[in-house]
Amino acid sequence: MLGRLLRARYATLFLLAAIMIAVPYLAPSAFYLRVAAVVWVFALAALGLTILMGYAGQVSLGHAGFLGLGGYAVAIGPARFGLDPVLCLFLGAALAGALAFLVGRPILRLKGYYLAIATLGFGVILALVFHSESDWTGGPDGMAVARVTVFGTRLAGAATWYWVTAGALLIGAFLALNIEASPTGRALKALHDSEVAAAGAGIDVGRKKLAAFVIGAIYAAFAGGLLAAMNGLITPDAASFMHSIELVAMVIIGGLGSVLGAVVGAAFLVVLPQALTVLQEYEQAVLGLLIMVFMIFLPAGIVPTLRKWLLERLS
Amino acid sequence: MSLLAVEDLGISFGGVIAVDGVGFRVEPGQVFSIIGPNGAGKTTLFNLVTGIYTPHRGRVTMAGETLTGLAPHLLARRGMSRTFQNLQIFFRMTALENVMVGRHLSERTSLLSDLFGLPASSRQNRATRDAARVLLERVGLGAVADTLAGALPYGALKRLEIARALAAEPKVLLLDEPAAGCNAVETEAIDHLIADIAKSGVGVVLIEHDMKLVMKISDRVLVLAQGRRLAEGPPRDVRENPDVIAAYLGDHGAREADRAGA
Numbered sequence A: 001m002l003g004r005l006l007r008a009r010y011a012t013l014f015l016l017a018a019i020m021i022a023v024p025y026l027a028p029s030a031f032y033l034r035v036a037a038v039v040w041v042f043a044l045a046a047l048g049l050t051i052l053m054g055y056a057g058q059v060s061l062g063h064a065g066f067l068g069l070g071g072y073a074v075a076i077g078p079a080r081f082g083l084d085p086v087l088c089l090f091l092g093a094a095l096a097g098a099l100a101f102l103v104g105r106p107i108l109r110l111k112g113y114y115l116a117i118a119t120l121g122f123g124v125i126l127a128l129v130f131h132s133e134s135d136w137t138g139g140p141d142g143m144a145v146a147r148v149t150v151f152g153t154r155l156a157g158a159a160t161w162y163w164v165t166a167g168a169l170l171i172g173a174f175l176a177l178n179i180e181a182s183p184t185g186r187a188l189k190a191l192h193d194s195e196v197a198a199a200g201a202g203i204d205v206g207r208k209k210l211a212a213f214v215i216g217a218i219y220a221a222f223a224g225g226l227l228a229a230m231n232g233l234i235t236p237d238a239a240s241f242m243h244s245i246e247l248v249a250m251v252i253i254g255g256l257g258s259v260l261g262a263v264v265g266a267a268f269l270v271v272l273p274q275a276l277t278v279l280q281e282y283e284q285a286v287l288g289l290l291i292m293v294f295m296i297f298l299p300a301g302i303v304p305t306l307r308k309w310l311l312e313r314l315s
Numbered sequence B: 001m002s003l004l005a006v007e008d009l010g011i012s013f014g015g016v017i018a019v020d021g022v023g024f025r026v027e028p029g030q031v032f033s034i035i036g037p038n039g040a041g042k043t044t045l046f047n048l049v050t051g052i053y054t055p056h057r058g059r060v061t062m063a064g065e066t067l068t069g070l071a072p073h074l075l076a077r078r079g080m081s082r083t084f085q086n087l088q089i090f091f092r093m094t095a096l097e098n099v100m101v102g103r104h105l106s107e108r109t110s111l112l113s114d115l116f117g118l119p120a121s122s123r124q125n126r127a128t129r130d131a132a133r134v135l136l137e138r139v140g141l142g143a144v145a146d147t148l149a150g151a152l153p154y155g156a157l158k159r160l161e162i163a164r165a166l167a168a169e170p171k172v173l174l175l176d177e178p179a180a181g182c183n184a185v186e187t188e189a190i191d192h193l194i195a196d197i198a199k200s201g202v203g204v205v206l207i208e209h210d211m212k213l214v215m216k217i218s219d220r221v222l223v224l225a226q227g228r229r230l231a232e233g234p235p236r237d238v239r240e241n242p243d244v245i246a247a248y249l250g251d252h253g254a255r256e257a258d259r260a261g262a
């Protein structure tokens, strides 16, 4: 029974929904809800990398660039063009998708380290643009994001944003789980293992990689837009190299290719620094140490290791 | 007009000529074998035919259509499938999923349908899975369908690659040493499988070291040495060709070939 549940496609979704419902009961304060909402948002961005890195095996060290793009779309659209912020959320995602399509073509021909460095460069350029185009972006201080209104109701308060971000993550997880179990997902996982054999089976490897890159960018841009709207502020830091690395770390710590793993990894890297602030100047060092310990003892990531352990227990 | 016509193919790597003006023709239902010592250029010839390398000279046509220089996935679309000497397995997938990938060309779902998990995608998954299961049974791997490919023994992986290649319903199937590293029983099974595939009308191009197998099932044999064609013809003629005996078969090989022919 539990074994079948562990293998069912949407089990992750139900588990995630259960956690989302439980959190407000277990931690009923605005502070905790805000932290949880940040976890949901970063998990959404990390899910894009789950598809790109976990399924298709293509690394991106510049993914926070798309996060920033989504954030600035929600900030700039309403402020400069008087557009509706919700519309801008979607426009930002479309823009990120289009940009990913354009840069993805040449970049994704590269492999391994070369792809890593090229995506890194791309992310750095975007961060630089957000930093220096102060007329548009407010420069290093960033810019305020107008309040979001949906059907006449203003989205405000920790609880509201908690549910908005939770809903977005559930939808993102739903789509990622669908992809994984589909012909497209099979093609992505195939080219991850052997591009030669995938091409031999008729898979247009370049096109599939590009699709994964575009989808990943759209996930990150949505997450960035939500983050900016929730915080009421976007700064170039959102697109920083550090954030790109954090996103990659989330997917790897949680478990490469696992949808639940992306959420667990996001929780790990969002909640732990908060919890470790009591250690003051040792915070960063302990966080780094914990990441190392987890990678040494759970190299496959938290979720796949737990899942395997549970399945072995059951059989 | 032949099913597969290869004309005057050539390529060199850093001044070393790996394949030097080789040509051959394969008809539907034929088993066409390529033999030759290690380093003769057999695998390179496959790589030229299947678009992994772009030939410096020569032409590849299928049923009259010129395909030289096309990307591998486009050649697959035109009915060309292959297996690899150094296994190219999707190790993180189960045996069944490996063969399911081979069905890619017959899958008809859009990216959006796959994203939203529409019924069309579920239906496609079922159809693909059913077809893949049949193929796994055919190569004798039905019992390990849900085993991770990375956990299967070498001989099983060789057959898994054949099943995956067959899944594309090819017109031409190129097999690069399918019986290498297999025991006598497994080789026998592969022998039957190849004969069966050819009987269904597929043109089979076979690279194989097992002389007994080659002499038994081939309609024609091409002998390569140092990138060049040494001889070509029916197995009997090739076996008796003095050049071949001297350059490749040697005493031992000739005796083996005789035994196979007897």
Ligand SMILES: Nc1ncnc2c1ncn2[C@@H]1O[C@H](COP(=O)(O)OP(=O)(O)O)[C@@H](O)[C@H]1O
Pocket (backbone or CB within 6 Å): B013, B018, B036, B037, B038, B039, B040, B041, B042, B043, B044, B045
């Ligand atoms: N990509 C390559 N770069 C350099 N040399 C190559 C390459 N591919 C094949 N060769 C050379 O071509 C020759 C033929 O190799 P191969 O086709 O693998 O032989 P066979 O399959 O007949 O054993 C060898 O000398 C090999 O080193």
Ligand SMILES: [Mg+2]
Pocket (backbone or CB within 6 Å): B042, B043, B044, B085
């Ligand atoms: Mg070879």
